[in-house]
Amino acid sequence: MFDYEACLRACARGDQQALRHLYEQESSRLLGVALRIVRDKALAEDTVHDAFIRIWRGAAGFDPGRGSARGWVYSVTRHQALNAVRRTARDVPLSEAHEPLAEPDDTFEFPARSGQIHTCLERLDPARRRCILHAYVDGYSHSEIAQVLGTPLGTVKAWIKRSLAALRECMT
Numbered sequence: 208m209f210d211y212e213a214c215l216r217a218c219a220r221g222d223q224q225a226l227r228h229l230y231e232q233e234s235s236r237l238l239g240v241a242l243r244i245v246r247d248k249a250l251a252e253d254t255v256h257d258a259f260i261r262i263w264r265g266a267a268g269f270d271p272g273r274g275s276a277r278g279w280v281y282s283v284t285r286h287q288a289l290n291a292v293r294r295t296a297r298d299v300p301l302s303e304a305h306e307p308l309a310e311p312d313d314t315f316e317f318p319a320r321s322g323q324i325h326t327c328l329e330r331l332d333p334a335r336r337r338c339i340l341h342a343y344v345d346g347y348s349h350s351e352i353a354q355v356l357g358t359p360l361g362t363v364k365a366w367i368k369r370s371l372a373a374l375r376e377c378m379t
Contacts, residue, residue: 211276
């Protein structure tokens with residue numbers, strides 16, 4: 208089993224081999240995350256590259272008390288992808304930017320059924336799970352999620368907040 212925390216500690220010490228191992232372990236999945244957000248393969252590849260530079264430089268700042276090492280790596284990548292979208296300042300209408308949009312009754316399929324996060328996600332109400340996945344996998348804003356689901360913005364915000372709390376509790 209891959210030890211993400213040990214890998215980040217090694218990166219913080221300047222161990223380039225640790226970064227290589229992390230890249231080999233997660234780069235393809237991180238590319239998928241970035242691609243879902245930026246919707247452009249070249250930009251997604253650049254985003255993952257930039258994320259690994261941030262991971263390398265920021266590994267010493269990882270705090271295991273705030274979450275998992277793997278989650279931190281994914282969070283860095285997600286933030287890099289969202290920043291890339293902001294930098295490119297693509298002003299594309301929602302109907303074009305996120306095609307095809309998930310219908311409210313669609314279910315998400317999890318590509319890998321292993322891991323506690325999948326179990327915890329499946330415990331959530333389907334509408335709340337969709338909110339979380341749209342926000343953290345697809346990179347939708349709260350207002351975009353409200354539009355996609357046809358749900359009031361305040362409800363979406365509340366569902367996301369409560370669902371994150373439920374996930375946090377489930378994961379501990």
